Amino acid sequence: MSNETEPDRVPNAPHPRDTLQLIGQDSAVREFLHSFNASRLHHGWLITGPLGVGKATLAWQIARFLLATPANTVDNLFDDPPTFASLHIDRENPVARRIAARSEAGLHSITRSVNPKTGRIRDQIVIDDIRGLTHFLHLSSTDGGRRVVIVDSADDMNMNAANGLLKMLEEPPARTTILLISHQPSRLLPTIRSRCRELRLHPLSPEHMHLALQQADPEIEETPALTELSAGSVGEALRIGSLDGVEMYHQVIQLFSSMPDFDRQRALKLAEAVSQRGNGDKFELLLTLIDICVTRLARTGASGKPPQIEAAPGKSALFSKLSPNPPRSRAWANTAQEISERSRHGKAVNLDPATLVLDTFFKIQKTTSV
Known part of the structure; x- marks a missing residue:
């Protein structure tokens, strides 16, 4: 099934239900098992x-673990319950096999669904998706006595859906x-x-990033630019790699390099x-990459230090030039x-994408001219 019908899957990566190894998030696993x-x-x-650090993978691991571990694991009143040191469930376990086949009766997954009127994935999780959960929760318990619900992502719920889920969390x-x-x-x-009890996951270290990327896509070309731009997020690295984002980032840096004169033809082409x-x-x-540049320009002026990794040739010297001190940091x-607010508004009113991009670069030009 393609990503077009699975909004909870990163393009060109396995679905989290099929990713059996969670890398670099041992503290969250220990907290849950405790x-x-x-x-x-x-x-x-x-x-x-952050996006792409393994949150969904952990959720599916927890789901497999809970459904494969009977609720009553003590044979008699005098036995101590077993202690588990891992969430790992063998892929041949019946629960794991049913989850892989999407036939596990004790599991219900909620994500943005298809709008039957348009045939397209909705932008939000709506109340009808939560009503489906109500039906699931009223079914009889499965063999192990447990039921698990995954909502990916909860950020996508509209107000009606959020209020519907809240009622279930309250009771x-x-x-x-x-x-x-x-x-x-x-x-x-x-x-x-x-x-809810929070499990906080963190950006991956370079070593864990390498292992996770190899698991997700052994063919991906790992570069210093990809490492910097993805900021410890495997999902973001896969997105950038699949969309030729490193080359796009080089073009963005070249446009910043032309400021304040501004190469309008290059900007229009992009x-x-x-x-x-x-x-x-x-x-x-592209909007994400522009935001990365502007945010890191602000950070450069505040700290007096440009980014250490040269994601694009000449970037460090450029950032020091455009943001040499705290006043320039505040301007950036x-x-x-302002760019973030303009982007949200432009997308909300369906502004032509090319117009929005050019408007963004005109604002950047104005900042470099001050």
């Missing part, structure tokens, strides 16, 4: 952290565990956050390339905020 082994399993878990069914994946937990209702029909992913990536920080 709660489980102490018989203090919370009914709601909020799995947070959770017995032996049901709800796993909420969130890239930006601040966007969630405070009442949802307060009813804007038109990402604005062609079917290039929505490239358009979003204000520009980053």
